[in-house]
Amino acid sequence: MPRTAPASANAPRTDATIEDRILDAALVQFEQVGVKKTTIEDIARKADVDRVTVYRRIGSRDDVVRAVTGREIQRLLAELREIPSRHATFEDIVTATFATVIMRWRSHALVERMVTLEPERLLPQLTTEGGTFFVISVHATADILRDVVHEKNFRELPDLVARVEVACRVVHSLILQPAGTIYLDSDEALADFAREYILPILTR
Template identity: 60%
Template structure:
């Protein structure tokens, strides 16, 4: 006899456990860094046993990837609400640009890992960051395409390509924030985006 299919209540309970584990992992990573965090630490913080962590998420590296993916998804969800705050496409692009860079700069987990283990974060934003980058480009393209449609504006030729080029500029600015361009304040970020990023994307 086959096992009964999981109910919505079962799935909700499983999702709740995974949320607790990821929340606990983030707390431990911020507190101790990744290297010093053990599966046991995460299990105790989440109030589950070690086996549950391994079954639900996996190893410590899997936890890092899962926490990182959730943080990216939360940022992309925030970006989806930006077009409703602005009338012009230039303002939307500038807000998205500034939000991504500001959230990166102010992110407690990122700053903690950079302080404790700067080499730990690099793979996730370079060689192992392809899926996150692709997701970011796709989501941004969808957001801006829908914003154009709602405003009855034409889409620029090679629109997704232009967005990817802009995303690579953002990626570069995140990896190397020091330069001759003044981008410390929100006003400076917005001015730069209006002058260079919006024309690149919108034509």
């Protein structure tokens, strides 16, 4: 298997660069063959480092999985922070945020593979071992909405963190169990659901 070339032959291999390369390589490897069939050696080879570097910088394979998951969540949160600049009303911001979260997780190559082939490995990341990521997501989302309220002079939302956590728990359940009696398979359906059920949680 060919090795991934560094971004620049003259670029210094800083800690951040090495860790990013390892996580990039791991994400591709997990998407291609799954976690179960991936070894530290596979990740090291694709990242163009030795296996000791992977252990030293990130840790075991389970640590790599957690690091990859955490980074993907941070990437999604970064995308959510850009949404308010594209919408004028609080309703539109909430519906767009809700739809983006659901659609990104549904279409994520790694999530799709693990849901299909390795649910026993993914589910703990989203449930019993996912408390830290969930709390981070709640506070980050609350921060985004708090900034929106202040910057756009919307009405202040009391108990914002608690309201966001309730909304996040609804989103979390939809990710864990997408099947149900409510049709949510289009952007329009997701927006309608957000207006009917998510928006009142945040505003009433």
